[in-house]
Amino acid sequence: MKITRRLALMSAAAAFALPAIAAETPSARSPGGAILGEGPLWSARDNTLYWVDIRGKKLNALRLADNSAQSWDMPDLIDWIVLRQSGGFLVGILRTVHALTLEPFKLTPLFEIEADKTDNRLNDAKVDAKGRLWTGTMHMPFNQKTAALYRIDADLSVHQMDAPYLCTNGPAFSRDGKRMYHNETSEGLVYVFDMAADGSLSGKRVFTKFAEDVGSPDGLTVDADDGIWVAHYNGSRISRYTTDGKLDFDIRIPAKQVTSMTFAGAGLDRLFVTTAAQPPVDADDPQAGTLFEVPALLLRGHRGLPTNAFAG
Numbered sequence: 001m002k003i004t005r006r007l008a009l010m011s012a013a014a015a016f017a018l019p020a021i022a023a024e025t026p027s028a029r030s031p032g033g034a035i036l037g038e039g040p041l042w043s044a045r046d047n048t049l050y051w052v053d054i055r056g057k058k059l060n061a062l063r064l065a066d067n068s069a070q071s072w073d074m075p076d077l078i079d080w081i082v083l084r085q086s087g088g089f090l091v092g093i094l095r096t097v098h099a100l101t102l103e104p105f106k107l108t109p110l111f112e113i114e115a116d117k118t119d120n121r122l123n124d125a126k127v128d129a130k131g132r133l134w135t136g137t138m139h140m141p142f143n144q145k146t147a148a149l150y151r152i153d154a155d156l157s158v159h160q161m162d163a164p165y166l167c168t169n170g171p172a173f174s175r176d177g178k179r180m181y182h183n184e185t186s187e188g189l190v191y192v193f194d195m196a197a198d199g200s201l202s203g204k205r206v207f208t209k210f211a212e213d214v215g216s217p218d219g220l221t222v223d224a225d226d227g228i229w230v231a232h233y234n235g236s237r238i239s240r241y242t243t244d245g246k247l248d249f250d251i252r253i254p255a256k257q258v259t260s261m262t263f264a265g266a267g268l269d270r271l272f273v274t275t276a277a278q279p280p281v282d283a284d285d286p287q288a289g290t291l292f293e294v295p296a297l298l299l300r301g302h303r304g305l306p307t308n309a310f311a312g
Contacts (some may be wrong), residue, residue, distance in 0.1 A: 023240075026253055026273060026292040029062060030069065034289035037217070037274035039080040039124060042264035042307050049264050049272050050089075051291060052078045052235070059091070062272075062291070064265060065190075070149055072105060079122040082133060082311035090310055092122035092135060097152070111156060115136065120147055124169050124219065124260075129177045131311025132199050134161075136168025142186070149182060151199050154289070154311035161201050162193075172220035172228065174243075175305060181207060183217045190217050190230060208245045219260025223302045231258045232275070238273060238294075251298050255287045261294075263304020271299055 035055035042049055049062045059078055060071045079092035081100070088101040095115055099108040114120050114137055125135035131154055134142055137147040148163035149171070162182075173195070180193045180201065188210035194203040207228070211216055215235020222228055227248060228241045239250040257276035259307035263268045270293060277289030 017204045026294045028290045029293045032287045032290040040262040040274050041081050080125040082127050085309040094121050127308040127310050128173050133310045134171045138167040150201045169218050170220040173221045175226045185216045231260050252309035254283045268304040
C-alpha cells in the first residue's frame, strides 16, 4: 500500500509521496536534496521526528501519527536541535544557542560559544541523562584544529571539556551514563571518555578508528543494549559496535553522505537516518540528502534509549 501525504513547507508549497517501507532496504521518508541533513531528534511528547538541514538553513519535522511533514526557515546555519524540560527546544544557530518555540514560532538568543572564532560554528549536540547539553564546534574551512567540545549546565554556564578538534561529532552516552562517545571526524577517530556524575571527563581513549575506504565517523547514538551506532559519511552505511569497540554489523544506506541516526516511535524501535547532498554529489547518488527509515528486520531487535531534555 502506497502512502501519500502533503509536505507542508512554510517557505514554499511542495508535495511528495512517502513510499511504502520495504522489508529489506532503508526507505525514503523525505524528498532528497537536503544539503546537510543532520541531527535527528525524537520527541515523544510531540510524536515527531525533527532534523535539520544545516546548510539549507531549515528545521524539518515528520509527524509519525499521520506521516505529515513540515519545515521552518532559519536565519542562519542551524546546527542542531534538542528538547528542553521547560518546554520548547534549544537550537544551535551558527555560534549562538537559542530557545525555540514552534507554535508560535519564536527564536530567543541565549548565549554564544566561540564568538571570537568566526571560522568556527557549532556542530552536533546531545543531552545527557542529567539534563546537561553537550555540543562541539568545527572549523568551517576544515583545515585548522581550532574547535572544542563543551558542556552546558542547567544554569547556562559553558565549560570547555576537550580540545583541540577540527570537526567534532557525536556525542552519545552509555546506558548508565558513565561513558561518553565522541568523534574527531577529520581523523576517522571515535573516542570514548569516562564520565563522572558531575559531568567531568577522564580517560580519553580511541574507541575505534575508521579505515579510509569506509568513510568518516559522523553522528552517534547508543541503543538500549549499550550498542554504539555510528554514521559513515561518504561510506553509505551505519555501523553498530559493541562496548569493546568491535564491529557488530552494518546496514547499507542508499546514499553516500550518511550523517546521523536516531531511534524513534512509541517503542523506540524505529531507526531514522539523515544524509547530505553536499557538492560534489556523484551522479550515482540520486537519493543524497534524503531522510531514510531502516526496516525493523535490519535492526535485529535493537531499540533505542529515551531522548533526554535539557534541564535549563
